[in-house]
Amino acid sequence: MAAQNPYSIIALLIIMLFNLAHLAFTDNMSSFTFERFVDDDHEKLLSFRGNSSIYLEALQLTPETPNDAHSWKQKNASGRIMYHKPFRFWIGDGGDGYRLASFNTTFVINIYRASDWEAGNGLAFLIAPNASIPEASYGQYLGLTNASTDGSTANHFVAIEFDTEKQDDIEDPDHNHIGFNINSIRSKNAIPLDKYNIILSPDPPGVNYTVWVDYNGTSKLMQVYMVKEGNQKPGEPLLNETIDLKEYLKQESYFGFAASTGDPQIELNCVLKWSLQINNQPDDENDEKWWKIGAGVCVSVVMIIFIFVVCGVVFVRRKRSKASLEEATEFGSYILKWLPGMPREFKYKELKKATSNFHESMKLGEGGFGIVYKGVLLLNDKADDGGTTTTTTTEIAVKKFSRDSIKSKDDFLAELTIIHHLRHKNLVRLVGPGTKIRHNQHLYSMVDWVWTLHRDGRILEAVDENLGNNFVHDEANRLLLLGLACSHPIDSERPKTETIIQIVSGTLPPPHVPPFKPAFTWPSMSTTDSTTGSLSSTTSSSRSYARTQSVIKLRRTSSSLQV
Template sequence: MVLSKRSSIIFIIFCFSLLQNATIGSSKSPKTKNLSFHDFKEVRDATSFKFTNFSSIDGGALQLTPDNENQPLGYFNKSGRIMYYKPYKLWRSETDRDIASFNTTFVMNIYRNRTWNPGEGFAFLIAPEFDVPEESHGRWLGLTNASTDGNPENRLVAVEFDTEKQEFDPDDNHIGLNINSVRSKTTVSLDRFGFLISPETGTDYRVWIQYNGKSKVMEVYMANRSDERPKQPFLNETINLKDHVKQSSYFGFAASTGNPGIQFNCVLEWELQVEDFSGKKDGKWWRIALGVGVSVMVLLALCGVKFGVACVKKRRDLDEDSNVLGALKRLPGMPREFRYKDLKKATNDFHQNMVLGQGGFGVVYRGILRDWDGRSTSSALRTNEIAVKKFSRDDIKGKDDFLAELTIIHRLRHKHLVRLVGWCYEKGKLLLVYDYMPNGSLEKHLYESSNTLNWRHRHKILAGVASALHYLHNDYDQKVVHRDLKASNILLDSDYNARLGDFGLARAIENERTSYAELGLAGVPGTMGYVAPECFHTGKATPESDVFGFGAVVLEVVCGRSPGVKIQHEEHQFTLVDWVWMLHREGRILEAVDERLKNEYVVEEANRLLLLGLACSHPVASERPQTQAICLIIAETLPSPHVPPFKPVFTWPNLGLGVAFSSIESDYSNITLSS
């Protein structure tokens, strides 16, 4: 039978798809599965967990052991487990070297009455079953008992937070890595870090546990709930989970009380990302693909070189996308990957009524995401508001923008940065998912709201932005230059705390470098009024140019005026910074404060912030204060900066002639911090 040209092409496409799917299926990468519980409610979450006799959900938390203080005899010598209801497949086969990586963070509170002796302990657990062993109270932490402790058949690994010293423990306040036993393989005392697991006053601690399936390294970090993750892990240990746990294992928590040692063992939040190897290889498809491949080669020759080149290009593009996706999924700390259809549904098919904002990189939509944990049962139904950033350019440039933003922000963790919830890279569509900020942007409250933003909120917002900027410049493992600091990119949560967002223009630069231009990313990004003068001459952005943008925001917040709009004063027009500098020179700088505040502000704070705004707006980058000084000035730990009455004049940085200033009052050539 002779095939027509059209039939041949259709057949080729079909065969090529079979071959491609078989190839991909034969080396299928594990999917990352995500859990995210920001609180716990019995009606909503009970079906998501397996509970033992004495564990429950109560008071918005997972309670591992009884929590009724009014019945003292009820919580002596008790043990409990709470495990997520589904097990995870941690490797594909016994001969496969790949093993699942996982990242988890949870908030725990080990509460006790001041009169109680603390005990016994709490643990994050990977186990083959969710049932707690009999007689596992006291020293056994809900993990083992006197007859099973140390038995390799236990097939469990745990990170313990021990509050009662046994003869094999270093003290009564330590972290330990446990393998099939409560006798820890490695222990680290928390005394030297200044933490007490079970203090007299209930304290919330956030814990991070990260396991790398390739390097086989487990790391444990701990901090107060509102603090950032420490740079160095408290516990760092090499362990091959494949040697100790079952291929399908449960994740969760265990705890115990003793006599007299008693305490409440609570989990207030829990997030977990685990690579899951549930996908199966399919040798049958591989054999079919090989047979079809021979026919494909013959038909490709008949259809001509042009079609063959097109197929090769398509395959190369698919491989590139697959490689990119694989790299993204393997990045440590990556958030949840969303399905495009779920985000489409959440935003009502990206309806115009759901638009929160728009910029050069795309449109941001408000979304209502239902069924957060991917289950469809009514008891598990949840509603979460999110912000979905849909990149408008789906070509290669759009992909570069998407990847640049995602690779920078996915590891950023700061309470004044908008939190990245997840991402989607599907069907040529590029989307990022962020926490929804119910109070919108700072710009909206300054210019569009009928209610005037009060002074307390304004001061708190500027302190938050300064803290975020200091983190980006100094506390992250790479310097991050935001490059688009402005009021519309500062979002406000329900309590009017500032969250710096929109990292579309941000770039991470090596610590030794001073600009993104050295990395081949030169240009003049940003928004007029917020862009430092040197950027127009050097084509470079630096941490100092971010400080200039912050100075513009400070003046904007205090004055209630846009840096990009001219101000008419008598017969002259001024930019915002020039207008404030003129009022400063004339000794009436407080006249710049937003009139809508009607004198309901703290005079000393307003004066301090206006001077700080001018100091950050210095035309010469090297004269601007650094972020650490900025934070201390706002907190009133350092005095207000000394600012000359006349604004210095900008001089091209590369002329080598020094810095030129106005001829009048040239003695005030530097802005310094008073000592």
């Protein structure tokens, strides 16, 4: 079989390898991203303690609410906000040693004070065994400890403090520093920030700072970078600390933030954005499974290399015999036959007859890969009991593939795979390799219709009525809102790929979508970047338009229509 069609084995092995690698990657990595914080959507993903809350699309670790005229600058307040689930920081503990997880996190902070406030006390990025906050952890304790627990090994926390109040009794360097803390507010290492042109709590208006905290579980090195928001990550870290987290943390611990105010020191301690990725090693019970997966991946790689060598020899020989075009045709046909429920193949002469020999009067339009023609297809249906055969006529749209577009074969195959699986009352069904009309006016009208339903609070009415009530309403609502967000006329406003994946998987809530469809506006042409963005957007739109026109790609061979 390999000699006849080696591509079949390659396709199977690549699919198997992809599935194994995807399983290993997704199970072994955990991540989340918050571009902003919304009360209803994000409260279930975060744990709030003390005086913390969400307000103005930010995490408020110390009070800032509209409910009380004085609470927004409350004295002697403290709060914690932690991600809702813990992460495993190492595996193994016996004679074979242990493996530490690595993580990278990025967040944006703003420590605001009015001109007549005495700034204090600060906030901290925190890894702790739980979300609970100690009693009386206000003032110098930053929501981390209190007078009776400070320094205790039972605390099991590691923190990066952003301190805005000098405490002489714990030997703070000044009123503006970051520190590396273990189980105590007394920093193991503290770095003044004035020389880096960083002021944590400046006179109004406040300043947003982006912070990166990177930990390498192999080298046990933790590094902290900080810069004004909008600037690139610096080349050199502010803090470099070697620490074995296993010595201090619980095996399963939480990520989050803590902060406090004092008396008379007050400020607003806010987190505006937060993303995190951790290489979360599998547990001991599943080690055998991962060894099997690793072995399977290695065997697959070896087999693929071997098959590619064989295919290379076959390809060279066939190329020398001037059969490369027939080989490509065979491969294209093979791929199509793997599509679940693939419709029948039509003879070229059948479609030629249906379109009056592709007459100019039957031309519907011209899109990607070729010209679209109107056709009338005669279908013979034989009765189930073997009786009379009836002939029916069906109007179709036929796309005649242009040999000049042979370089676009892979794009067309990918597009055909997608449209073959689409089912919707407003979309024409694919009836043969491969036919479909997803015309622009159909798409644009359909999106506007969903926007109208969303505006009226009836977005679930966009679900296919054939489903009745047999679907999960929350999931349908999530995907419809995501679809509207992805249809934003300005590409830079659409969700990023990483965010889309997290929304679809349920890690993040659905996006916030305004009730009215945003209007398209041309980006500014005043700079090179904006001009490039405009051209990129226009090019992307042109490609989308061409692909929505794709109906049937035809290639004439000796006896059949091939894709």
